[in-house]
Amino acid sequence: MARTHHQSLACLSVALTPKKTLLIGAGKIAAQKARAMDKVGFAYEVMAQEICDAFFADKPVVVMPFDPLHVKGFEVVIDATGNPEVAKELVALKQAHGFLLNVVDVPPLCDFYFSALCVRGALQVAVSSTGASPSLAQEVRDKVERLLPRTLDPLLERLKHARSVENAPPQTLRAIAKSGVGKVFLIGCGPGSVDNLTVGALRAFGLLDVALIDALVSPEIEALLPLACKKVDVSKQKGFHTKTQEEINAMLVAYAKEGLCVGRLKGGDPFIFGRLHEEKAVLAEEGIAYEVINGVSSALAACNAAGVVPTLRRVSTGMTIVSAHLRESRFNDDWVEILNKPAHTVVVLMAQSFASQIKASLLRAGISPVLPALFVSNIDREGECVIAGCVEDLDKMSALAPRPAVLILGESVGDAYRMTDDPLRSFAHSRFAILGKPPRVLGQHSS
Structure with missing residues (x-):
């Protein structure tokens, strides 16, 4: 100094x-x-x-x-x-x-x-405020640590070899270095509300150079991204894909190899039917550092929005989260037998367009036609509503429910909307109710 x-x-x-x-x-x-x-x-x-x-x-x-x-x-x-x-x-x-x-x-x-030091093997990043504010230096250091891959030793060895043995030109060395410091954040953004974002997601937002954004990420959440962050729409909805999964994988790799910090913003939680495995596998194969940040799953947020406790004692001893949608828009009904278990709740994602097939499969499996069911639409967004009904009403309920919607099936649904001591009977009589909030429950089960 x-x-x-x-x-x-x-x-x-x-x-x-x-x-x-x-x-x-x-x-x-x-x-x-x-x-x-x-x-x-x-x-x-x-x-x-x-x-x-x-x-x-x-x-x-x-x-x-x-x-x-x-x-x-x-x-x-x-x-x-x-x-x-x-x-x-x-x-x-x-x-x-x-x-x-x-x-x-x-x-x-x-x-x-x-200096506040970020150490990655032989590479050290020193941040100094010339003594004015060690706290600021530490904050910047922490941001750098979050941004960089956890290890850079293999990259350093590669560059050292290319520089000393291969006598590579400066532009080649810079390209190698740039491709090694890119990082991808695979971020769960919850079902829509900013309130459901984790602190980890918000911190990652501040680092992003590029964001690949799914359709279910709300405009309010997108607005939290830095102004300089490039926003890329990679929406995938039934019958319409802005980008295929293969194209998204290629974009993640390409942007990261430019040395950029890339965010893959997904609705809900990446681990729940979020194609996370495929993206992780591609990034690992390419040697690109990545970090997964959990989000609030729409399966749980739907239960909260509808007032359904999916593991209510004496009513539902467990819950299962399934998808009715397979690749190439194929219908999945391998899960319907689960509802033959006593006291169980099933949350079905991507169910709305398959409501008629779900109804038919459930009835074939011997599930009661008056088993309570709910579609919860626009979870944590403007226009949120609950469509109440039973298994035999699923096709009609689906037509009433705005998209996107989550389906909940089980006796715990009836318990949340119980108006008499006979929840199934009262629920069957109140079918097709469009409810903003659960009605007052007169009787309660012990939980």
């Missing part, structure tokens, strides 16, 4: 080989500096009037008041005492002894500053 004749500060990164270092102080601030040196394997000795932080309990500390003679022979001295008199003495001593001095939190007296 050097000061010009205008007293402005400029950062110059210098590879500092291990120096004989003295740390003065053994309190909380000294412990922070000691941890920073430990992180990069920098040896040091500690001198303090007393040990005030547990970090130094198992480290050798020379316990004594500050003695100017003790700095002799040290090449770096760090004053973490907070004592102005000690700092004043060290400033007077450094010219005679030739050591570099850092007085913690007093930038004008420092010959160098500690």
